[in-house]
Amino acid sequence: MYYIEDRKMEVIADQLHTSRSSVSRLISYARQSGLVDIRIRSTADGISRLQWEVKLAFGITPHIIPCAEDMGAVERLERVGRYAGKLVNQFVRPGMIVGVAWGSTMSAVSRHVQLRPMSDLTVVQLNGAAYEESAAIGYAAELLERFAGAFSARIEPFTVPAFFDDPATKQAMWRERSIRRIRDIQARMDVAIFSVGDPLSVIPGHVYRGSYLTATDHAALLELGVVGDVATKFYRADGSSDGIPLNDRSSGPELDILRTVQRRVAIVADPGKCHSLKGALAAGLITDLLMDEQTARNLLRSTNVHPD
Secondary structure (H helix, E strand, O other): OOOOOOOOHHHHHHHHOOOHHHHHHHHHHHHHHOOOOOOOOOOHHHHHHHHHHHHHHHOOEEEEEOOOOOOOHHHHHHHHHHHHHHHHHHHOOOOOEEEEOOOHHHHHHHOOOOOOOOOOOEEEEOOOOEOOOOOOHHHHHHHHHHHHHHHOOEEEOOOOEOEOOOHHHHHHHHOOHHHHHHHHHHHOOOEEEEOOEOOOOOOOOHHHHOOOOOHHHHHHHHHOOEEEEEOOEEEEOOOOOOOOHHHHHEOOOOHHHHOOOOEEEEEEOOHHHHHHHHHHHHOOOOOEEEEEHHHHHHHHHOOOOOOO
């Protein structure tokens, strides 16, 4: 609770029905007995160098989160989510429109967004979440509510399917006034916050492991050289997205629209997503990149820059 979940002693004491001093003694005993091993690594210089090399290579603003190389996937995601939840505060100002995509990484971030009430702030959902077997709207709604709750913002949900069965149905839906209103809000975003999806990731995201895509869809993406997606809009390694039929059925914002947003914040907590991340960078979809240390190193190695 204390080291992994980052809970305060008072909260732990309440949950365990004991006193704060008892919790403090237990934590001290854990250190003294060797159950918890605390090591301090001098990484400041290394992180600074990594950030500079990423900025130089890609022309973006990187924020690198220290993580041990052997850290497990769940712990890494939680670490990045905790740090990113604090960092996103610096991108948000009163009166802004903040677009938020949904997914595993964004859900982890939403659990740690720091309380900072603001006036006249709007949080808008970037892409639909519904699909055939489950509405999944509740999952996206909970994520949005955490962001909006931290900022005392107004929520603008986008209650449409993640993917339409027929592009013509999508075009008809896009003509509806209620949908046009949400899309107009999306087009006026000041900040977009998202992660990147990877069809080949060892730990696939919701879009790839759920029933959003059929086996035929998966095969088509691989055949077309798709390496990833942002808010369910797919792209190739060179950043191109033309000629990908699934994009015509996707509810996510057009990548051309996303590129016009002044600040585009990507959060990545998976070293295996480098191909997807590089594709998003090639597409010009990112201005600020929050990622763990190993992802940063893998990204540089994949561009023939070899960090120490």
